[in-house]
Amino acid sequence: MNTPNFFKLNKPKTKRESLKIELPFEAEFLNAYNFYSEQNYFYFDQLKDSDFKEELWFLIKELRKTNAQKTPFVTPSNINFTFKRIQKFNPILSKIDLFKTKRIKEKNAKERYIANNLLNEVKDESEAITLANFNAITNIKKEHIKKPISFELLNEMYKDIALNKDYRLRRENEHSSIKDNLGETIYHTAPDSSFIQNELSKFIDFANKNTTFHPIIKAIIMYFWIAYTRPYTKANNELARNVFYFSVFKDNYDIFPYLPLWSLIRDNRDQYLISFVRTTQDNADLTYFIDFFLDQINMSLNTFIHDLKKENKKTETAREVQSRMGLNIRQFGLLQFFYLNPDKKTSIDAFQKQNKVSRRTASEDLNLLVKRKFLRIKRIKNRFFYYPIFENIEKTLKAL
Structure with a gap:
């Protein structure tokens, strides 16, 4: 080899x-x-x-x-990591700040997260890994951010993503590096574990301290420190991501799980590696890495805003259509469902539970659709089921 x-x-x-x-x-x-x-x-x-x-x-x-800002972190050769808040960063940070005060209402939070963040793993492991990551982020949001970060909490966050595998802190003479996808080129070799242990207290102080840095820049620096030191035997990138989430959640930036940020970073891995190398090989200048990371956040925000506008437009169109048809949103939604799933059926109980309405309202909704010849009723034993009349649904929806 x-x-x-x-x-x-x-x-x-x-x-x-x-x-x-x-x-x-x-x-x-x-x-x-x-x-x-x-x-x-x-x-x-x-x-x-x-x-x-x-x-x-x-x-x-x-x-x-001039005006470069020092971080508390150093390289093994004792060079301080520094960065400049350049003009390019300001509009991106301002855009992110706009979402700090907006509550994101997302009914399908898990589905959106999984769609945005599926990992490029073997098929039979990817779903378990993605679900573990989602649950880990939920734990951060609901439990971990109530506490200051500590070595114990870092280990707890790590266990959330380790999937009960034998992952642990690196020991002396255990090495870790960042390579290209083929394993042919090393872009970074992590410092020895003894160096990491000495620097860990700085990381914990930095994480818990109110700095003059913008909160997003602080979170990116925390991500970088984990990715740079690679303190554990495996899953350091996942831990770096969750440390980033911990930091942004602490400062009430709730939007990040809904962004396709990590899939963008994976798609732009070559740029990620180059920004990492420029930071580590050009006098520990973190500006390169922060610049790359903010670019990915900006692109993921643009995608999110675009998708949100499309969804809002679809909702408005659906409301106009259902109004013209004389149907409410529950009835129109059921017709759309049956158009895509013509072999399915429903009942008053199922429709009531799905839409969280009274039994009487569910019955009235379904019987109106029967009257309009979109559904037919079939009795099976002592229960009544509603089946789609597909040709009528198809003809009506296609004519809209």
Whole structure:
């Protein structure tokens, strides 16, 4: 078996010390800086080729250091992880904040979560994993956020997703890494377990502390720390995701389980890996990873808003149609169900339970549909069942 290659960033060939960096910065450079470091956050290999590319890069790096915010976390070589809240982040964070005050009413929360977050696992395991993840998120929302985060709570959250398998904290000389899907390239090797144990208290303090960072940026940093240190033998990405949920739920951002965020991140795994590497190999600059993560949140929010508008439009159309037909929403819903399931039947008891109405109302609804020749009644022993007259339902719905 071939040994995987370790991915390394393309870096400038010229040493920083050999270039003359002149201040103050000229207007042309400031425009370039604004494009490369405020409207976007580019790495050296994304800069436009020119005779001054390397000099421009070092000037950009100098200016990026100003106003960079320190996190409490360090690399094994004691370099502080830092980030800049660039201009690009502000409209995305403002959009997310709009949903902080909105309560999401979702009847099919579990189904929407599962549809948005099915994992690319073997078929017979995927449903169990997805259900375990859903239950874990429910536990976070209902129970875990009532407590401050601690080592014990972290272990409890981990057990929620470990599916009773022999997953545990890594021991000394047990290594963990992030590879591509084929296992041919290593993008990150996690620090030793002894380093993680020393840093864990910082993580717990950071999680429980009110920082000056925007809550979403704080949650992304918490996600990154778990993904970077990989403290457990397996399922570190799932734990990182749930730590992210813990943090956003603490700050009342309830929308995230309804977003297709994690499926987007999976679909853009190459970008995820590159943003991770740029952070770890370019002076622990978390801005790269935060930039990627906020882009995925922004896209998932756009998808959610688009889907919500479509659903609202469908609901409005359905109401107009049922009004023209002289039916209520329960009756119209039943016709739609029978159109898709012509071999099914219903009863007064079933219809009453499904719609949470009185028996009398259920009976009146069904008998009107019989009168309009959409349903027929059939007696089986001592019970009456209602069957669709499919050709009439089909003809009516297709004519709308």
